[in-house]
Amino acid sequence: MAYKKPEFKAQYENFIGGEWVAPVDEKYFEAISPVDNKVMAKAAQSNKKDVALAVKAGYKAFETWGKTSVTQRSTVLNKIADAMEANLEMLAIAETWDNGKAIRETINADLPLAIDHFRYFAGVIRSETGTVTDLDANTVSQEIHEPLGVVGQIIPWNFPILMAAWKIAPAIAAGNCVVLKPAEQTPISIMMLMEVISDIVPAGVINIINGFGPECGKPLALHPDLKKIGFTGETTTGKLIMQYASENIIPVTLELGGKSPNIFMESIMDKDDAFFDKAIEGLVLFAFNQGEVCTCPSRALIQESIYEPFMARVLERVKAIKRGSPLDESCMMGAQASTDQYEKILNYIDIGKAEGAELLIGGNKAAVEEFPDGCYIEPTIFKGNNKMRIFQEEIFGPVLSVTTFKDIDEALEIANDTIYGLGSGVWTRDVHEMQKLTRGIEAGRVWSNCYHLYPSHASFGGYKKSGIGRETHMMMLNNYRHTKNVLTSYDENALGFF
């Protein structure tokens, strides 16, 4: 079954202070769908003036939202989740059209995970507490949480609605107001989400402005009244965000990607059972979301004793990946998100060949009959060594680099020979190997006998050059609030110094 192309408006305004507001300079840019490489709608081309309006609207709302009870904030988050659920299919189709990813992923992963994120933070803020400590018989210390104010968030294009949920839900749950800028490649689906929840969220608590990085993202990151900036993207912009944040001395959360190792120990082939089947899929997950995932398991490290038989089974599974129209529910891989990404990925395939890596499968553009101009690439696997560029640089496409290792020490050495440390995977039936590998890998997330699971109540973030701070899990609330200490003395007597 194929879903129909959704109805888009001709143009989408900014969402500021609870209203749909045209950009001050009345400029718009064309949002292109990678599904067919054609214009789907126009989005606001905002600049400094629109940023100023959005931050101002955020502060107006913060006067009440920052003092709203957790009960009420929790209710709003739950209502957002309910409204998203009621419109799940529409939002999923919009997301597929905006980003190019397969509809079965948006329906079964992106939207349900985003919905759960609002419910999770609605839940945890009801049950968590500050602390009160009797420091001595007459001195009591209270640690109290207070929101920061208006926070800025710049999100990526690979999971537009889910990344918005990851950033918005904890920020508003903690009592902040948000000014969020979606990515230029995917400016539309989130505006459709705002249409769905605009009557639920108090005016000014969530403000969304579209625009280009240098014109809109930069003034947002530099706004003197911003109390925090969160960014997901690449390293050079990450450095700029930190540099801008240093101007105003505000905290940053950065999620900057990775080159995640996925380690397969020989014991996975002890039996040809359900677990071995799971391990095969665990490797093929490099093609999930067309490889456009910060945690894409883009380096597979396979114990040399099982390399040949394991790869034979893997290649069968890769051959079975069904491509086609992303709106067809049987399609497993959709389009790459934009033409520049498409060109970049194809160049990395050329680099892999030039560096002498052995091409095991794929390596070409892919054609989808219905959309001849879309950005489609075959799932591609190279065998090579970890010093090659395709093993060290994030390609952000369906390109896997495979190498082998002799023993657990060599596996760890290769796994950690990267400047990044975001995701990683470990596959084994041996609990002792499991412990050594999971604790030896330098990365913020180790998937152990699984991959690409993103539950709300599990922290996510990077070691090394992969970023600063964590997302998801209730610990994220503390990234979005101050701790105030109220220290009270019940002693009637002076200190005695003066």
Place this chain on the structure above:
Amino acid sequence: MATERVTSTEAANKIIDQLREEHGTELMFHQSGGCCDGSAPMCFEVGDFMVGSRDVKMGEIHGCEFFMSPEQFEYMKATHLTIDVVKGRGSSFSIEIPLGVRFIAISRLYTDEELANLEEIEID
């Protein structure tokens, strides 16, 4: 003559000229890594992006200095970069984005002759 590690196409030079005129200032490049729009060159006004004290200057393209982090240079030093431009809607803070084009880095291995004339770059 020493081998150039990074060069640019005519199309890229045209965009550099256009940006120079629009911004009224000299420009520079920094090669990005990481996810989303990473692994691509970023163009900024000189003075906007704070170049790291250990960043490596790869060379100049059309009068603009081109830098990358020493960690990236370590594995990119064996390949020559050609900076080109493609139509496309990139994100990031790179200043060509509003023009609806995106600078990209195309890599190739050096020829033996180029390798023989490659100047060493010392990393701190």
